[in-house]
Amino acid sequence: MKIDDIKQVASIGGGVIGSSWTLLFAMRGLKVYQYDINEECIQKCVENIDRNLKSLLEFQAVKEEEIETIKSRISYTTSIAEAVKDAKFIQENGPERLPVKQSILAEIEAAAPVDAIYASSSSGLLISDVTANAVHPERCIGGHPYNPPHLIPLVEITYSEKTDSANVLLAKEFYQSIGKEAVVLNKECPGYIANRLQLAVYREMIDLVMRGICNAEDADKALVYGPGIRWAIFGHNMIMQLGNPGGLKAMMEMLGDGGDVWLADMADWKHMPNKEYGEIAQASVDEMIRNFPDEIGHTNPEIAKYRDKMLIEILKLHHKF
């Protein structure tokens, strides 16, 4: 199969991630079949897509006259067979549970064209586990997006030993053709790249708060107005390059063993204190939300809308919109 053969795609599971992928596919001119398990879930998916389109319109990321054309490219169905029968690329966005992913894949394989690419949105499962019982593991990859996929460019591609390397390349080319920044992992690992980087920072943030060094609000502020704002432009290797006229290598030499003192004091625990930290940090986050200016909002949907508006502005600077 060639990239130009991918004109019709399927999105299996239309929750937060599936509805966002579907919107992106339709915005990029593809015909999409959206599957979900029942009419109620389909209705929620339609509402997600309408709400996201409304925000895109409000933030001038789509034009009014494009909206109906985008919507007309999407068909909804409660039959997986109907969704995948003519699809050349299948993005699976079902619940993050291995047996469920495996049974969805079996249903897909029973009806999909044999050369259709299967890509799982899984946030951290190994694609070799998801496809352990697959009839055609050679066409299966992991295609992990960042939420919301219709805005955030990253997709992380993983593959198993049984995946055909031509299909990895094809998936990468396909994602790039719809505006994604695709990275391919050379080896499988739980959590992939981006979520592991995120968790490493979050472990330290939790530790700082739990040790009373700062509160959750100041930890967030230090991240957003310090490294975070630079990371929206360049990755940390490039930031290191810019830290010294001699580049990254000279910067590493300059830092010497100084980082060892910090590392010795930093969090290295292996069990997430989810319950304890949830109790400590929620009150602080609720307080932050109360104190936000009205422009940002005071409820999760209002704040998410503000996030999307800011994301679009940043993406415009990156020439991604």
Ligand SMILES: NC(=O)c1ccc[n+]([C@@H]2O[C@H](COP(=O)([O-])OP(=O)(O)OC[C@H]3O[C@@H](n4cnc5c(N)ncnc54)[C@H](O)[C@@H]3O)[C@@H](O)[C@H]2O)c1
């Ligand atoms: N939410 C995130 O931030 C995020 C980010 C990246 C990847 N992911 C991954 O994307 C996938 C979907 O996550 P989500 O946040 O959209 O979850 P969600 O709960 O919002 O959506 C899951 C959807 O799957 C549907 N579903 C349930 N059983 C199904 C079945 N047997 N077959 C097909 N669909 C079924 C549900 O009705 C629902 O619409 C997960 O694998 C998750 O790990 C999530």
